[in-house]
Amino acid sequence: MSETQEKFSGVKGMNDMLPVDGAYWERFELAARGIARAYGYSEVRTPIVEQTRLFKRSIGEVTDIVEKEMYSFTDALNGEELTLRPEGTAAVVRSVIEHNLLYNTPQRLWYMGPMFRHERPQRGRYRQFHQFCIEALGFAGPDVDVEIILVARRLFEDLGLENIRLEINSIGQPDERARHRAELISYFSAHAGLLDADAQRRLHSNPLRILDTKNPVMQAMVDGAPRLLEFLGPASLAHFEGFQALLKAVGVEYRINPRLVRGLDYYNLTVFEWVSDTLGAQGTVCGGGRYDPLIAMMGGRGAPACGFAMGIERIIDLMRQQAPLEPEPGCDVYLMHQGEDGARVALTVAEELRTVGLDAILHCSAEGRASSLKAQMKRADASGAAFGLIFGEEEVAAGEVSVKALRESASGGAQRRIRIERLVEHLIDEMAGSDDFE
Secondary structure, three states, rough: OOOOOOOOOOOOOOOOOOHHHHHHHHHHHHHHHHHHHHOOOOOOOOEEEEEEHHHHHHOOOOOHHHHHOOOOOOOOOOOOOOEEEOOHHHHHHHHHHOEEEEEEEEEEEEEEEEEOOOOOEEEEEEEEEEEEEEEEEEOOOOHHHHHHHHHHHHHHHHHOOOEEEEEEEEEHHHHHHHHHHHHHHHHHOHHHHHHHHHHHHOOOOOHHHHHHHHHHHHHHHHOOOOOOOHHOOOHHHHHHHHHHHHHHHHHOOEEEOOOOOOOOOOOOOEEEEEEEEOOOOOOOEEEEEEEEOOOHHOOOOOOOOEEEEEEEEHHHHHHHOOOOOOOOOOOOOEEEEOOHHHHHHHHHHHHHHEEEEEEEOOOOOOOOOOOOOHHHHHHHHHOOOEEEEEEEHHHOOOOEEEEOOOOOOHHHHHEEEHHHHHHHHHHHHHHHHHHHHO
């Protein structure tokens, strides 16, 4: 590389998924899709870019996400204010309203994909991150709150994850929070000397978020603040009690965390988090709750709703710790060749093998010229293939192929020549008799 050539790096906090990571992502995605389907949830996909005002309306203008973390820009063509989605619920609700999906029928929806927040990158917190999300719209009772928690629990179990605890709370309804808010402002004002700059800024705009502070200097003072549970009316308490009763009925252990409030303005009643102690500061792997006001806030006909968002990178971090995957097996066959006829026949046979369901890698020269059989054999060994197929000039002229077992369990490393037309049958018989292909 010359001195004038620039070497590029990825954007800070936006990570590449490399081949070594692929097995974990595939394992998670397959499990999540299957479990969502088992509970009757259908997939929905929305654009990565939405109108900025959608998130200001739904998330709340006095939130860290809207104030500091959104990737927003002005469309050069029409001057429209747009934002890379920082979370998925608002976009799904927009889609549900726009396409009238709640007309006479509730909706169980799931989705996964990238979200974007301009945060300080650290373990488990990235600027581009991925979430698996569940949204249940049109259901008012605590039974669906429990259902989405069961979806998460079943996924953790399927992935082999342990020691993830459930914390729950109820944040009631807006009028109950208003009374609590007034008491919080009075309490925190009396302890103004202990408030950090963030808390002072939020004191009159969003004092509930002060309860979620991570500042250790403020913890003792915050622990003494008025608790929202003390301000809940009979209906909110009944919903919370019914929610707990159902959790107990299905054997879900939980802890009430009276300081759990979540970070988005649209929540009401049930809120919850699944938390691990092995991920450092970013221990919440899944969080959500009920957001009954949001659909009406965004111009739709009012309807109850709840959901969760699960951080996929954090789950994969736990998978590496608790349920590491074995290295992926190599392909079934690696095809080597010499001469133009050998290359042509190998290319044709590779397609035939794939047609019958075998994974086949065809050797292609990295140097732009024919590789020696010795060099090709090194590539075949490195591929992890069970069998190497050699289409040399002599073999092709005789209508044959040399089949070499590359692993001890595959016929003990033997090599033999067989007719090309018998190759598929031979390989299938060999694999059926090998423990590696059970």
